[in-house]
Amino acid sequence: MIGNLETLQDELAACGFPPLVNRLAGAGFRGRIATRHLGPLRLVSLDTPASACVGLKRDASDGEHLAVKVMTRGRTRIEQGHGDAELGPADLVLLDPTRPLRFESTAATHVTVLVPRRELRMRPAQIDRLIGVRIDGSHGPGALVSVLARESARSAAEFREAEALRSAAAVIELIAVALEARLGDEQPAPDERLRNRIAGYIEARLADPGLSPPGIAAAHHISVRRLHKLFEDQPLTVAALIRRRRLERCRAELTGGGRTVTAVAARWGFSDPAHFSKLFKATYGYNARALTANNRARTTKTRAAGPEQDGGHQGQH
Numbered sequence: 001m002i003g004n005l006e007t008l009q010d011e012l013a014a015c016g017f018p019p020l021v022n023r024l025a026g027a028g029f030r031g032r033i034a035t036r037h038l039g040p041l042r043l044v045s046l047d048t049p050a051s052a053c054v055g056l057k058r059d060a061s062d063g064e065h066l067a068v069k070v071m072t073r074g075r076t077r078i079e080q081g082h083g084d085a086e087l088g089p090a091d092l093v094l095l096d097p098t099r100p101l102r103f104e105s106t107a108a109t110h111v112t113v114l115v116p117r118r119e120l121r122m123r124p125a126q127i128d129r130l131i132g133v134r135i136d137g138s139h140g141p142g143a144l145v146s147v148l149a150r151e152s153a154r155s156a157a158e159f160r161e162a163e164a165l166r167s168a169a170a171v172i173e174l175i176a177v178a179l180e181a182r183l184g185d186e187q188p189a190p191d192e193r194l195r196n197r198i199a200g201y202i203e204a205r206l207a208d209p210g211l212s213p214p215g216i217a218a219a220h221h222i223s224v225r226r227l228h229k230l231f232e233d234q235p236l237t238v239a240a241l242i243r244r245r246r247l248e249r250c251r252a253e254l255t256g257g258g259r260t261v262t263a264v265a266a267r268w269g270f271s272d273p274a275h276f277s278k279l280f281k282a283t284y285g286y287n288a289r290a291l292t293a294n295n296r297a298r299t300t301k302t303r304a305a306g307p308e309q310d311g312g313h314q315g316q317h
Contacts, residue, residue, distance in 0.1 A: 002032050008048070011035070015044050016065055016097050016114060023052045036156035039168030040252065042114040043153040048107070055101040063098040065114040066127070068175055070137065070149040074108030083132020090137030090146045094130045094179060101132070111153045119172045121199055122179065130179055141178035148174065165249070166204060173200040194220065195230050199241070206246050209269045213238045246270065247283050254291040261288045 001011065008031045009020055015035060022029070031048040042065075069078070070092045078085045078093055080101040085093045095101065097114075120127075137146035148171050159167060176196065198220060205211050216238065217227040231238050246268040253264050262273045265288075270276035280288040 001034065002030060004029055004031075008033055008046070012044070012046075015042060017055070017067075020053045020055050023054075034153070036153055037164075038152050038156040038159065038171070039165040040116050040119065041152075041168045041171060043149070043156055044112045044114065045109070045153045046112070047109045048105070050106050051108075052104045053102070055103075057098065057100045063096065064117060065097060066117050066120065067095040067097055068113045068115060068145070068149065069093050069095055070111045070113070070146050072109040072111060072150055074106040074110075076103055076105035076108055076110070078103040078132060081128060081131035083130075083134075085132055085134035087134055090143065092135045092137050092142060092146055092149070092178075093132060094127070094135070096127070096131050099131070111149045113149050113152075113171070113175070115172060115175060119203070120176050120179065121196055122176070126179075126183060130182060133182060135178055135182050141174060141181050145171075145174050145178045161253075162207065165207075169200070169204040173204065176200065191230055194222075195234070198227070198230070198238075202238075202242055203245065206242070206249055207268055209271065211242055211269065242269075243279065244283070247280060250276075250280065250288070251284065251291070254288055261292060264288075 001007070011033050012020065029049060031046065033047075034045045036043040036045075069087075071087045071089050073089060076085075076087045078087065078095070078101060080095055080099055083093070085091075087093060095112075117127075122130075135142045135145075137143055152167070152171060156164065180193075180196075198216060201216060201219060202211065213224050213227055217224045220227070222230075227238060231241070234241075236244060249268050250264050250270070253259065253267070254261065259267075261277070265273055265276040270279075277288055
């Protein structure tokens with residue numbers, strides 16, 4: 001989409017970015033924006049002329065996502081939190097859409113990956129240290145994230161659903177690796193690193209009906225007892241983590257509509273529909289079938305309104 005400043009601001013706000021005040025935008029300002037989804041990730045490609053912006057603070061309740069901005073063309077200076085990043089092509093930076101920020105850029109193109117905060121499995125103190133800090137996109141994990149972000153933004157629409165979910169899990173894991181590498185001397189302890197690797201392994205294999213603690217332990221060359229000990233001080237056990245993440249994937253897929261509850265449950269490892277329905281209601285407080293019913297109602301309403309809306313547009317031409 002090509003638009004003026006107001007159009008771009010509306011699109012960015014819809015994606016969860018803070019309101020922006022651009023001090024360099026004149027009447028002739030034109031930019032290009034495109035959004036794509038890759039599983040739980042939202043990819044925002046933006047092409048703008050030279051800009052100098054101030055982003056306002058958002059309500060903390062809007063902070064479900066963090067943003068990884070990857071430069072493609074031009075140069076940008078971004079200030080957020082304690083960070084002050086000078087970015088060139090391929091460089092990236094972690095941003096919090098709820099916090100105030102300032103940036104100045106030449107004519108630039110960049111891709112921003114909006115990542116569910118919980119998926120990164122990082123402590124708030126670690127995130128605070130990384131916000132607004134430049135990550136070199138020319139080598140190491142940062143280079144892989146940079147390439148994947150740009151390629152994903154171009155080709156996300158071509159992914160089938162299962163491919164998108166698995167690819168998103170891989171992108172998230174690689175972003176986490178790049179962020180941990182940037183922490184330097186605040187690298188997590190060995191147990192935490194192993195636990196994070198295991199969580200990433202689980203995330204990438206949620207659709208595998210054979211995913212279980214014995215298989216996970218074997219894949220990481222540890223005993224099942226050692227695996228359980230790694231998670232004994234965590235909010236969820238290994239089995240509970242697998243179950244919760246599968247339920248979250250089911251809920252997201254059912255919200256999108258198009259498949260039956262039984263099919264979605266089976267896709268994410270729940271072979272017993274009755275057991276799945278009981279777990280889903282106990283976790284979320286409502287029935288899984290309520291989501292599909294709401295989706296059907298919205299679809300029916302949209303289809304019913306379609307001809308009337310089309311006729312209204314035709315009458316205006």
